[in-house]
Amino acid sequence: MTKYNPITPAILEQLQKTVGEEYTLIQQQITEEYGHDAATKNDKPQYPEVVILPKDTGEIAKIIKLANQYLIPVTPRGGGSGLAGGAVALYGGILLDLARMNKIIHLDREAQYIVVEPSVRTSDLQATAYQQGFLYAGDPCSNDQCVIAGNIATNAGGNRAVKYGVTADQVYSLEIVTPLGEIVTIGSRLKKNATGYNLPRLLAGSEGTLGIVTKATLKLQPLAPFNPNYLVVMPDLQGVVALVKEVLADTLLDPLSLELIDIKTAKDIEGYQNYPVFGNPVGDCLIVQWEAYSKEEISIRKKRLEEIAKKQGSLVVKAIDGDIIWPARRIWGKAIEAKNPLRFSEDLVVPVDKINEFIDILEDLSQKWTFEFRIAGHAGDGNMHLAIIPQPENTGWQTALPLLRxxxxxxxxxxxxxxxxxxxxxxxxxxxxxxxxxPIELLLMKSIKMAFDPNSILNPGKIFDMEAV
Amino acid sequence: MTKYNPITPAILEQLQKTVGEEYTLIQQQITEEYGHDAATKNDKPQYPEVVILPKDTGEIAKIIKLANQYLIPVTPRGGGSGLAGGAVALYGGILLDLARMNKIIHLDREAQYIVVEPSVRTSDLQATAYQQGFLYAGDPCSNDQCVIAGNIATNAGGNRAVKYGVTADQVYSLEIVTPLGEIVTIGSRLKKNATGYNLPRLLAGSEGTLGIVTKATLKLQPLAPFNPNYLVVMPDLQGVVALVKEVLADTLLDPLSLELIDIKTAKDIEGYQNYPVFGNPVGDCLIVQWEAYSKEEISIRKKRLEEIAKKQGSLVVKAIDGDIIWPARRIWGKAIEAKNPLRFSEDLVVPVDKINEFIDILEDLSQKWTFEFRIAGHAGDGNMHLAIIPQPENTGWQTALPLLRxxxxxxxxxxxxxxxxxxxxxxxxxxxxxxxxxPIELLLMKSIKMAFDPNSILNPGKIFDMEAV
Incomplete structure (x- = not known):
């Protein structure tokens, strides 16, 4: 790891000159929230030496050049809702809070795209698109906290990936500041491009280690006139999984979302919301949503869903209000936590045709190690969000948890x-x-990091440590 | 540029030991075709010192390690149908002909994927998928000559990108040999993945400069029961372009292909095939294809297409046999060349909403420089294949062409x-x-190349020259 230097008074002065004193926070000005993200909120805070709130791309470029000159680590931060500690300043230095760069710059109705600054909240982006008759397809469950640059940094998937792919699939082009402080636009508003390496696809999911996104041009989809939602209740998880496979194999249904919620989590959500969202469920639940262009289409598809579900042994199939089911889906984590303060999260992903084996694995491990597994799974794309909860009788859980994992x-x-x-x-x-x-795959990744960021100043200690190269 | 070494008798012996003497071609054994690809077939051949035909990944890894040891350039070669000179051995050395690695390894019906070796011909891959009830969505027009590794190397788009995206969108994972001779599988059979950088997306489109694809796991789509094709004839190119916009904006139509052919090219194709494929066209042509799941859907959509086309002033809208129209579309280049031996190609791509401006540009330039432009455009994705033909009276075309370009x-x-x-x-x-x-974008690309291939032995001189870094 590069040996970083402390921020001296002289360097601080340069930073203050660059962005203005009021946007350069030090000591008591650095509030507690800057010490963690959503993944580390119960841990000891890890504070940066300075928090900087730049107003534009030019200021960021200047800061990054200074950081290279003096070997100071820079951690970019968006909504602070990350679930892997990506926005935490592990080595002190500068925390770059992008909060002031939060404007929606342009929505082009004819060409169906939107240009935004990095700290536009995902739900604001969605709402703006919606008001103009468009769908922005990215939809992480934390959409009211996360921002678009964070979605790009983690390549967030969310609830609609089964139809529209992940955040990277929504990106046309990105303006970035490179780890050496250069401003460059990568990618273009094209459906095909064989003009050199695909840099936007590399940046998406690079967790702020290869560049800071300062502007994004994103795809919009025409808004479907109808977006009906259905709740299917099945006798067990394997029933839900089998149904998901059938729905995906059916060429008529073309789902926008397929969300699995296990029965206990559904009950916890009902308790938390004090409302029988899932109808006091007698089994594990699947939320199904699709886009429809006519009422006929809705009824034809609903019939098909009922047929398929019935054949698989469904207990309930019913239309359900999206304004009720989606907020319930989104707060699953809080609902579980309210009843089970001790819970540990996972974000594993498996091939969709292997979800049944994955459920078997969970059931075996839960027995073996005396833990309970809860699932809110994006079942249509295999992304299985887990809460791992020690059973009350499991007094040795601290030892068992790492082994189970x-x-x-x-x-x-x-x-x-x-x-x-x-x-x-x-x-x-x-x-x-x-x-x-x-190890070779990891080495290739590290070699890219080293090529982009030879001084290792941008978001160091994330994804991998560079000592090992 | 790295100074490469010649292949000495001692190195040749090592190569022969690695792959067998009969698969190590030298001198007269190196046939003329190895001196060019489809883009350079009229140029002076550029021969490698040795052509090697490895049987498997292990042999390739050994060869690449030898090449690094002795600083010998290696140029990977697939079908030889490339249109940018990517498979030409610019610096001599080793030409790695992947022809023997041409097996379809596995097709999984349930999970809808196929695993193939690099030199499987794209049309064979398509046919195998089709026989099992699946669509392999990649479809470059040269599908009967090109191979899958070449499609990945150029991130080929083809005729169905408007619905299913480009070759990179079909890739789950790739086994590659890195430029340092390591074997690694990058990516995975997942719909989402935020586990480090997206290496498959970087390899796709890297033109053999970052690794040699030795195995590919690719997505398959369920085959639609119907794939009707339509020919629409419009009074002029701008009419075709306006129609394409309307079709794309219509949520009902969801086209698989939208191919523009200008009237003169359509006539050349009819002459070449000696068959009135386009019905002796009185205007510029658009081929429309979609996937349909019922006869009702076909008739509803056809009506909609007719309505939209009529409103835009169409001269003809008619159903047309796919077995007739697609071979005609594919041979456009040969048909033009038969009548116009002097023709120069372009593969430009523009935003779909800018195709009208692009047509204006072509018309202005054609007047100004006394050239004719022909277009076979993937109009649904903005990829405009051009043939640029000097007008007979343009005696100074050699001087004019570079200026026009x-x-x-x-x-x-x-x-x-x-x-x-x-x-x-x-x-x-x-x-x-x-x-x-x-320049910054290019520098980032070159830095990745240097990180992966520090000795610059893999396909040197392609995309960019490394001196400038």
Missing amino acids: QELYAQTYEIGGRLSGEHGIGFKRKQTLATLAD | QELYAQTYEIGGRLSGEHGIGFKRKQTLATLAD
Whole structure:
């Protein structure tokens, strides 16, 4: 790891000159929230030496050049809602809070795209698109906290990836500041491009280690006139999984979302919201949504869904209000936490045709290690968000948890899965990644990092440590 | 540029030991075809010192390690149908002909994917998928000559990108041999993945400069029961372009292909095939294809197409046999060449909403420089394949052509276009790219190349020259 230098009074003065004194926070001005993200909120805060709130791309470029000159680490920060510690300043230095760069610059109705600054909240982006008759397809569950640059940094997936792909699939082009402080626009508003390497696809999911996104040009979809939602209740998880496969194989249905919620989580949500969203469920739940262009289409598809579900042994199939089911889906984590303060999260992802094996793995491990697994899974794309909860009788859970996780990861990789579907690696999962990833694959990634950021100043200690290169 | 070493008798012996003498071609054994690809077939051949035909990944890894040890350039070669000189051995050395690695390894019906070796011909891959009830969505017009590794190398788009995206969108994972001779599988059979950098997306479109694809796991789509095709004839090119916009904006139509053919090219194709494929066209043509799941859907959509086309002033709208129209579309280049031996190709790509401006640019330039432009455009994705033909009276065309091209490129970039939609840069376009690309973007690309291939042995001189770093 590069040896970083402290921010001296002289350097601080230069930073203040660059962005203005009021946007250069030090000491008591650095509030507690800057010490963690959503993944580390119960940990000891890790504070930067300075928080900087730049107003534009030019200021960021100047700061990054200074950081290279004096070897000071820079951690970019968006909504602070990350679930891997990606926005935490592990080595002090500068925390670059992009909060002031939060404007929607342009929405082009004819060409169906939108240009935004990095700190536009995802729900604001969605709402702006909606008001103009468009869908912005990215939809992480934390859409009211996260911002678009964070979505790009983790390549967030969300609820509509089954139809529209992940955040990277929504990106036409990005203006970035490189780790050496250069401003460059990568990519273009094209459906095809074979003009050199695909840099936007590399930046998306690089967790702020290869560049700071300062502007994004994103795709919009025409808004479908109808977006009906359905709740299907099945006798068990394997029933839900079998149904998901059938729905995906059916060429008529073309779902926008397929969300699995296990029965206990559904009940916890009902308790938390004090409302029988899932109708006091007698089994595990699947939320199905699609885009429809006519009422006929809706009724034809609903019939098909009912047929398929019935054949698979469904207990309930019913239309449900999106304004009720989606907020319920989004707060699953809080609802579980309210009843189970001790819960540990995972963001594993497996091939969709292996979800049944994954459920078997969870059931075996839960028995073996006396833990309970809860699932809010993006079942249509295999991204299985888990809450791992020690059973009350499990007094030795602290020892058991790392062993359980080790087995869970190994078995997930065995069926072709990976450690993170959309939350990223950050620093929380980097040790695990180091043991699970193909060493050559990891070496290729590190070589890119070194090529882009020879001084290792941009978001160091995330995804992997550079000592090992 | 690295100073490469010649292949000495001692090195040759090592190569022969690695792959067998019969698969190590030298001197007269190196046939003329190895001296060029489809882009350079009229140029002086550029021969490698040795052609090697490896049987498997292990042999390739050994060869690449030898090449690094002795600093010998290695040029990977697939079908030899490339249109940018990407498979030409510019610096001698080893030409790695992947022809023996041409097996379809596995097709998984349930999970809808196929695993193939690099030299599987694209049309064979398509046919195998079709026989099992699937669509392989990649479809470059040269599908009967090109191979899948070449499609990945150039990130070929083809005729169905409007619905299913480009070759990179079909890739789950790739086994590659890195430029240092390591074997690694990058990516995974997942719909989401936030586990480190997206390496498969970087490899796709890197034109064999960052790794040699030795195995590919690719997505399959369920085959639609119907794939009707339509021919629409419009009074002029702008009419076709306006129609394309309307079709894309219509949520019902969801086209698989939208192919523009100008009237003169349509007539040349009819002459070449001696068959009135386009019905002796009285205007510029659009081929429309979609996937349909019922006869009702076909008739509803056809009606909608007719309505939209009529409103735009169509001269003809008719159903047409796919077995007739697609072979005609594919041979456009040969048909033009038969009548116009002097023709120069372009693979420009522009935003779909800018195709009308692009047509204006072509018309202005054609007048100004006394050239004729022919277009076979993937109009649904903005990729405009051009043939540029000097008018008979243009005796100074040799001087004019580079000037015309310079203006064409500059104006294409001005409207947000790029140099290549799917053929790649190879060595044919690298000088142009060097003048058009953002220098920082190019520097980032070169830094990745240097990180992966520190000895610059893999496909050197393609996309860019490394001296400039």
